[in-house]
Structure formats: structure tokens, C-alpha cells
Amino acid sequence: MITPDTKDWTWVLDRPCPACGFAAAETRAQDVPGLVRQSVARWAQVLADEPERLRARPRPDVWSPLEYGCHARDVFRRCDERMRLMLAEDGARFPNWDQDATAVEDRYGEQDPRQVADELAAWGETFAEHIDEVDGAQWERRGSRSDGAVFTVDSFVRYVVHDVVHHLHDVGAPLQR
Numbered sequence: 001m002i003t004p005d006t007k008d009w010t011w012v013l014d015r016p017c018p019a020c021g022f023a024a025a026e027t028r029a030q031d032v033p034g035l036v037r038q039s040v041a042r043w044a045q046v047l048a049d050e051p052e053r054l055r056a057r058p059r060p061d062v063w064s065p066l067e068y069g070c071h072a073r074d075v076f077r078r079c080d081e082r083m084r085l086m087l088a089e090d091g092a093r094f095p096n097w098d099q100d101a102t103a104v105e106d107r108y109g110e111q112d113p114r115q116v117a118d119e120l121a122a123w124g125e126t127f128a129e130h131i132d133e134v135d136g137a138q139w140e141r142r143g144s145r146s147d148g149a150v151f152t153v154d155s156f157v158r159y160v161v162h163d164v165v166h167h168l169h170d171v172g173a174p175l176q177r
Helices: 009-013 029-046 051-055 065-088 099-105 113-132 136-140 153-170
Strands: 142-144 150-152
Touching: 009 153, 029 065, 029 113, 029 153, 051 065, 065 099, 065 113, 065 142, 065 153, 113 153, 136 153, 150 153
Parallel strands: none
Antiparallel strands: 142 150
């Protein structure tokens, strides 16, 4: 059984997240575009802070607000690609994404917060627009990660929005719902 102690966070699709409180099971996929847009606006507020504060990690093993913002941007970008793949190819397999390696390779902590905010907004809107276009049986199209986790488009978009909302909680800027 998948528990909050595992690295696989797909359990948040079944019950509220104990950390951020997001309840994916109580969220309709059709409501996700609005939540994405709300989260983008909240991320813009977070990333408007002083660059020095945005780059400061609360602990060496915890990302800074800027690093989380970069991750949220990349979540929207990669997950938009994955959702479009699911819509084009039933049973799509997603390429592996090592998020920690990406953070290091792309030097998340050194990026320009304003540019990150702009890119996060653009990718968030693109993802929201593409979700808005999903209809009927498309919600049940399937895809899977390299670790074997299987999603429908419906469960995938709810999983993705939890990730971004959760990281707002991580940086002390929870999304007010």
C-alpha cells in the first residue's frame, strides 16, 4: 500500500494530503484549470519577493522558494507535454524525470525570479487551456510513469495541481480555497 512515507505521492488521489490539506478526491478535474490559474497568481506573489530571500533555503535539504517556483514551472511544462501525450496515445508511457537532477542541472537557485514567474504563468496558462479542451471520453485516456504509476487524464490533472498547490504550502504561501 502506498503511504505518505513513500516517494510515490499517488496516494493523494485517494485522501487529503496531511501536509497541505489538498483533497484531490473531492476535486473535479474540470475545476483544475481554475485552481491552476489561482496557483499561478499566488506564485507570482511569492516570486515578487526580494531575490536574496527567494534564494535562501530554510534548511540545506529543503528547496528555497525560488527553487520551488522553478519546479512548479517545470511541472506545468512537463505535465502539459504528458497530458497531450495521453490524449494522443492511449496507454502512453512518460519518460523518466529526475526532478532533483533537473534542479541541479538547471541551477534553479540562480535563475531570475521575474523570468521564472513569467514562464510559470505562461506554462500554467497553457496547461489550464489544454485541460479546458478535454472532453467526454478523453478524461479516461491512460498514461503511466516509468515507475509504473498509472493515471487517467482525470486523475493526472488532479495529481498535478496537488503538486503545485502543495509547494505553495511548502513556501508558506498556501492557496486559499
